[in-house]
Amino acid sequence: METQTKPTVQQPVAGPFLHFIILFLFSVFDANPLFSQQTKGKVSGKVSSADGQPLPFASIALLDQEGRTLKGTLSDTMGVFQFTAVATGKYQVKITTMGFNAHQSETFTLSEQNQGIQLGILTLYEDAKLLNSVTIKAQKRLIEQGIDRTVLNIENSILAEGNTALELLEKAPGIKVSEDGQISLKGRPGVLVMINGKSTYLSPKELSTLLKGTNSASVSKIEIMSNPSAKYDAAGNGGIINIQMKKNMATGFNGTVSLNGGASRNARYGSGINLNYRTEHLNIYGSYDYAYRGETEYLDFIRRFYDSGVATGKPNRSSFQHTETDEPLYTNNFRAGIDYELNSHNSLGLLVNGNIGKYTHDSKTSNRLIDQSGALLSRMTTTNYDLQNWKNLTYNLNYLHKFKKEGRELSADADFASNSFTSKLNLNTTSLASDAAQSGTTTSRKGYVPAVTDIYLAKVDYTDPISESLKLETGLKSSLIRSDNNLRYDILKNNTWEYDVNGSNHFKYNEQIHAGYLNFNKNFKGFSIQAGLRGEYTRTEGHQITTDSLLKRNYFQLFPSMFINKPFGENHQLQAAYSRRIERPDYGDLNPFRVFRDPLLYYQGNPFLKPELINAFQLSHTFKSKYTTALSYNQTADVITWISGQIDDINTTYEMPQNLSRLINYGISFTASTAFFDWWSGTHFANLFRNEYSGNTQNGDFNNNITSYSFNSQNSFKAGKAYSIELSGYYYSGSVYGISSYKANWAVSTGIQKTIWNDKASIKLMVNDIFQSNRYREHTFFQNIDMDTDKRPDSRRAMLSFTWRFGNQNINKKERKTGSEDIQNRVKGGS
Template identity: 60%
Template sequence: MLKKIVFLGCILSAAGSTYAQSVKINGKLQDTNHQAIEYAGVSILRLPDSVRVKGTLTDSLGNFSFSGIAKGKYFIKANFMGYKPYTGKPFNYDGNTTNMGALIMESQASQMLSTVTVVAQKPLIEQQIDKTVLNVENSILSEGNTALELLEKAPGVNVDHDGNVSLKGRSGTSVLINGKLTYLSGRELSNLLKGTNSSSISKIEVMSNPSSKYDAAGNGGIINIVMKKNTATGFNGSVTLNGGSSRKARYDSGATLNFRSEKLNAYGNYTYGYRGETEYLDFSRNFYDNGIASGKPDRTSFQDTKTDEPLHTHNFRAGVDYFLNDKNTLGFLINGNSGKYTHDSKTGNLLLDNTATTVISDALSHNYDKQSWESLTYNLNFVHKFNKEGYEIAADADYSSNSFTSLLNLDTKYKGVTGDYNDRPSFRKGYIPSTTDVYVGKIDYSQPFLKNGKLELGIKSSFVEADNNLSYDTLKNNQWVNDAGSSNYFRYNEQIHAGYLSVNKDLNSFSIQLGLRGEYTQTKGHQITSDSLVNRNYFQLFPSLFLTKAVNKDDKVQFAYSRRIERPGYGDLNPFRVFRDPFLFYQGNPFLKPELTHTLQLSHSIKGKYITAINYNYTKDVMNWVPGQIDSINTTFSTPLNLSSFVNYGISFTASTNITRWWSGSHFANLYRNEYKGNHQQGTLNNSMTSFSFNSQNTLRLGNGFSAEVSGLYHSKVVYGISSQKPFFVISSGIQKSLLNDMAVIKLMVNDIFQSKQLKRTTQYENIDMYTHINLDNRRAMLSFTYRFGNQNIKKRERTTGSEDVTERVKGG
């Protein structure tokens, strides 16, 4: 089947090459000496409302072109530092290729260059045809935050305490960094994003319904975190310092350096971050001897935990692009991150009888888990542009090496008759090493197709090898003895081979994009300790369809459909048992099946500012972390299971407002319903709820280089599997001042001013009757300073790599 898809793509590619080039509007920018102006911004605007239709950059010869422009009346605008803004004369476009000729830009006098006038700035939230973009690069609220915390500010995005990301109430959302996943487990990814400071982030792209060009993984959609890549001609860079405090101190610093010549482009950045954190967790659990959570419980456990969680992270990115000629570019880049994280907690567990007055046991546990990791990703990429405009082929090869180690010590003592915690001591230590190697290769090809059309096709293969060997020892008679019942050795191998074909066609006010992706998956999970082997082989097709109709110059309607898959994370398949204390543990499930989702969305846009979207999603075999209880030993655990189905549907509203000349904002509201169904333990699950979320970002331009931002978000009560979570809200604010001729910025922000993000979750099902309260360390004040130096006239070569479907699923233990 994969061969057929690739063969079909080659036939269509050859057929498409026989058609004429797409009609377009083209021209050239020159100065008064008739020298080309390279990499200048050029826009085409529609009359009579002067709405910007498309924008582009001139190439190294000053040429620019626009395709897919509807018939009508337009004019051209161009801007470039050191030149007066250019505004062209109005012209009528009849749908045929139009050459604007040479457009002349006049140089500004040198004395005028000492001041800079900002004529436009990207809105904080920008709605595009296939995604919503959160432009955080110039946002005050982004400073002092982490990448994980920034995700919460994206429209429709929610991040739970464990770092799991959901979009419009849908779980299974894939998180990419620069178009690729991160080769880390959920825990490790959370630590990486917590250790990535906002100063290195350019924007966050939210795609609720990606096309077939993207990997089929991610039932909840895709979120792409785009890092800054400032590759200007000559030498430039920036430095950033952040400092502040929550319950503990937080600080980070980073630097970016770039150099570009005619043949070479070299870039790199490095950030170091420290995040202190203290959280308070409270659990109350009722136990029933008859196995049904009703009536008066036989025993009740009250558990309280205080954590100290220091995190040190190092992140770097370095790359070089070599321009062989104007048609061929060869690039190499390396991404790296390493870190150390300590979970140091003390937990009290009080167990009372059914009268709630007699103490059965009173335990005090000390959990000290020291984690460290190192991840290195190497990418070699090549791009060839054919002589015919729009014809391009790109190839990527990736290798990623990941290692993770956890050293766990868990000590528990019980209160004796003397009132001291010295009775029945138990000691457990764990050594949890994990290594994961990932190899990925892909080739993408694109070309014009018919008139105002585009054809894209590609192939991709990935290979994953994961090795996890957990060893637990317990102290008996002053000697450490291996705990064979808890220790485990698990190895996992996976290969995925994919091919895709996508065709885009513009027909005046109507456009269509059809895509088909095929993926063959082969997995083998070997639990060596018990000599248990789970093999899976399957082939799936993932179609996608996008239809867009311009009703008039202001209104646009779009319909989108796609089928997607979410495969189990490697650690979720690993039947390791990880203890938080003697009465609470987590355990993977080697028999997890992938979940499959059908996604539909109908949206309406007015002037690109006001967007209404209706969405429906159906997921089969939805994966969900489900709590369970062993009442006989008063123990709770959590494990991932496949529930029968998950249905999510709702309506969302996005609005960009300009209330006054100095007050602008972006707002997002989502009304949705989640419905979970399935069989769990001895019962039938049917848990559903209608929920609401709202996000508002407001920017205030105060003059004299000052600006301020205020943001707010609210999440109502929501269900997740067999649990439900209570509402919460967050209010944040910040102010900034430009300094040193706009080359420096100082910012002060306060996140979660009222410490109102409290996660309160209730679970009542079968014999489970549990309440959880997590008091997050979410309120903090941060002061940041950023200074830019060198040439800031940027030309970017954005690179994504081939590893887009496997990386987030790598597990560390």
């Protein structure tokens, strides 16, 4: 039995970039105030949208009588702003924020007798020219760039029809999804994906399966945060992606019905219904979506083997493998909840989320092995039939107390999530005769993988706007995760199934995380600061029952974060951000036993993985709330990377996760929101970055680096009365991951929509990846490893959909979120 307690976790070095940031901030924020004279007047107010919701981070300029900008500031998260030390005189304030018409107040006067001006609530109205007129008049633009996040308003997008949530992410600016479902943001791997503000606690593979099983008809918007605050879990080195599901906020009874159908290499279809009943104190809501996704995928895999143990010269043997896989997927998503306001200060809520589905991996593989001269050494055909079923259920009970003081709130959540996953595998390999003198042989293996993960979570959050310029957020959270994975393999010998002792294993994993955070938002004269500190204590225990080995770890980490915002007049805004984050290995990565893809390829976990830690810096500039330029520098220590290995004498390849010394990622990105004409609006994202991997593996030291770039463009066009068109495209240049390199890939998609029945219904036609150019080509060349992969997913498809909205659709009550911000990322399973 092996026990390890309190391991030493390497601290990443911030590097010289930190000194540059500090010097820059001192030079910017220590500058002289705009008003040099001694003044003591104060101007304050609150910015709100037409439906009463506060507008955070709006740009507010203080103007003199001639309209010249004297001071600038930002509204806080409650929409409140203030100017202090203002001389006597006549002034106006001008407010601008993306997606809304600018607002300029009436002239007011500061005098010796009236040194405090309270402007009250200043209402901004949505800018019709900037709205994407896809379906309804009040619709937001497809992509919005906020001060700390990018928001994709999926709900009415034409291109979202008939997709899965994972396919939606592929179109998002700065996001790249690899062929096995790994998600990276601006070149940084290790992204934490949340659903409705809750972590999924699923492994990358099982999360990929869950997102494949989530119909886009259920998704309202996607929020992308590259530098989250201390309020969020410290997990997710690459940042956080929050997928918000639909929830109707209109009063009375209302709902939506949708149908879609189409084809790629196979058929796809789905349907859904969303119902909502809301009164002054009660809200009852529910939704259900069903989807079938037929898909066929092609894979070519070339491996070269060298008897010398080093990939140099001509290989002694080469393996050429071709795989064709049918992957039908059936999914059921449902959501039901009730919110009840006990009185004006207290409310209760109950919510149930469910995702139940079935996925089949049915592949046929041919494999030819040849020698140096090209002579055939062996031929094999393999069939892999893997039937997978999963059931994800999450129950949430929440309570919200609003104090008499506006903005002061206390929320509490209790969550239970149950995730079950089963895999029934049948792997049959036939070795074909190479010549007439030989006869073929067949080997068969079957596997059964039941995996269960239960999550228990309790959380409390408190928010207090202490003053007009100071806001406090604090909270506590505890989570307990229990995972049980019992993998059994049987081998067919002499027509009898025999238990495979070497291939089977039983692995149990328990994890506790206890966290607390403090977050302050403070508005100063001319700039604002948000500073936070999160502490997390982690205790893990991995029990390998098959070999009776036990590995324990416990550690405490602090995760500071800071954001500084400074407006320069009404058009310019500067922000500096820093955060420290962690990425813990998921349960499947820690499980050391083998999962076979075919007899010559398997995956294996590593129980000695350490968590990776990152220091992330970003400096950004926003112009006219439409154009954002960002510089970023990120350094990750003990970066977890899947590394390929090879056993040359038996022509076998394996993959397992290992800690490399570090990953350095830095670059520059540019986001632009455009409205060239009344009939054309768009959002465009460009990113230039460099990834530098370094470290040592079981096969030796290495460095792998490359400068990469990407571009994403989303465009909306008005095409006459009741018609609209969308056109999107992305391009990713070559990149690196660990010891592997990837070639460029790109795709172009388009769609058209017509609204009917007085905007109560719409018909949409979408074509995804028109040129079928989205493919994944990987090359690995290191030590004795020399291999190429070419994967061609079923990405080109045409979908026709119909959506009907009935009942009252007018929103007059703002949404209250549940207090739990994070639940469910690291359970093993999926495909």
